[in-house]
Amino acid sequence: MRVETIGDATLYLGDCMEILPTLAKVDAVITDPPYGIGASAGTGKYGRQKIEATADLRWDEAVPPPSDLALVLAAGDRAVLFGGNYFELRPTRNYLIWDKGAGFKGRDFAECELAWCSWDGNARVLTYDPLARGDYREKVHPTQKPVAVMAWAIQHAGHAPVILDPYMGSGTTGVAALQLGRSFIGIEREAKYFDSACKRIEQAANQGQLFEPAAPKPQQEALL
Numbered sequence: 321m322r323v324e325t326i327g328d329a330t331l332y333l334g335d336c337m338e339i340l341p342t343l344a345k346v347d348a349v350i351t352d353p354p355y356g357i358g359a360s361a362g363t364g365k366y367g368r369q370k371i372e373a374t375a376d377l378r379w380d381e382a383v384p385p386p387s388d389l390a391l392v393l394a395a396g397d398r399a400v401l402f403g404g405n406y407f408e409l410r411p412t413r414n415y416l417i418w419d420k421g422a423g424f425k426g427r428d429f430a431e432c433e434l435a436w437c438s439w440d441g442n443a444r445v446l447t448y449d450p451l452a453r454g455d456y457r458e459k460v461h462p463t464q465k466p467v468a469v470m471a472w473a474i475q476h477a478g479h480a481p482v483i484l485d486p487y488m489g490s491g492t493t494g495v496a497a498l499q500l501g502r503s504f505i506g507i508e509r510e511a512k513y514f515d516s517a518c519k520r521i522e523q524a525a526n527q528g529q530l531f532e533p534a535a536p537k538p539q540q541e542a543l544l
C-alpha cells in the first residue's frame with residue numbers, strides 16, 4: 321500500500337476492501353465502481369475502435385459483490401453510486417441522471433448514466449455533453465467522468481466536508497472535491513490510474529477552490 325497526502329487529499333494505492341475498514345466514517349461517499357460491462361462497453365460501429373485503442377478493461381469484468389458494496393455504503397453518512405442500475409441496491413426515488421447530451425445520441429455508448437443515492441429525495445437530471453465541452457481531450461482513464469458531473473453529485477449530497485471515493489480511477493471525484501473546497505480521500509488499486517490521480521489532484525490542489533461550497537440547508541418545516 322502507498323499513501324500520498326496532497327493538500328486536503330489523502331490517496332491510497334491499494335484494494336478498498338482492505339483499506340476501508342481502517343478509515344473513520346466520512347460525510348459522503350461519491351463513487352463510480354466497476355459496472356461489470358468490461359469489453360462490451362461501447363462495442364459497435366463507434367465504440368469498439370475507441371475502447372480497444374485506449375483501454376485495458378479487465379478491472380471492469382465484474383461488479384463488486386453486494387458484501388463489498390455494503391462496506392462502501394457503511395463508509396459514509398451518505399452515498400452516491402454511479403452505475404446504480406448495475407448493482408443490487410434497494411429501490412429509491414433519489415437518482416441522479418446524467419444525460420450525456422447530443423454527442424452521445426444514437427451511439428454505442430449509453431446516452432445517460434444513473435447514480436443511486438442512499439437517502440430519500442427527488443430525482444435530478446444534469447444535461448452535460450463532455451464531447452461538446454472538450455472534457456475528453458485529456459482522457460487518462462477509459463471510463464473517466466467529467467469533473468462537472470462529479471461536482472454536481474458532491475453538491476447533491478449537501479453539506480459534506482469530507483468526500484471519499486473508494487474506486488477513484490483517475491481521481492475525478494478528488495479534483496471536483498478540492499475545487500469545491502472539500503477534503504478528499506481516494507482509493508485506487510491500479511498503479512497507473514493512481515499515478516494519474518495524484519497528478520490531477522496535485523494540479524487541483526495548486527489551483528485551489530474554484531466554487532463556493534454549498535451552504536448547509538436549513539431544516540424545512542413539515543408542509544402538511
Ligand SMILES: C[S@@+](CC[C@H](N)C(=O)[O-])C[C@H]1O[C@@H](n2cnc3c(N)ncnc32)[C@H](O)[C@@H]1O
Pocket residue numbers: 334335336337352353354355379461463464465466486487488489490491492493507508509510513
Ligand atoms: C469506473 S472506474 C472509476 C473512474 C473514475 N470515476 C474516473 O473518473 O477516472 C473504477 C475504478 O475502480 C478501480 N477498482 C476496482 N476495484 C477496486 C478495488 N477493490 N479497490 C480499489 N480500486 C478498485 C478500477 O481499477 C477502476 O480504476
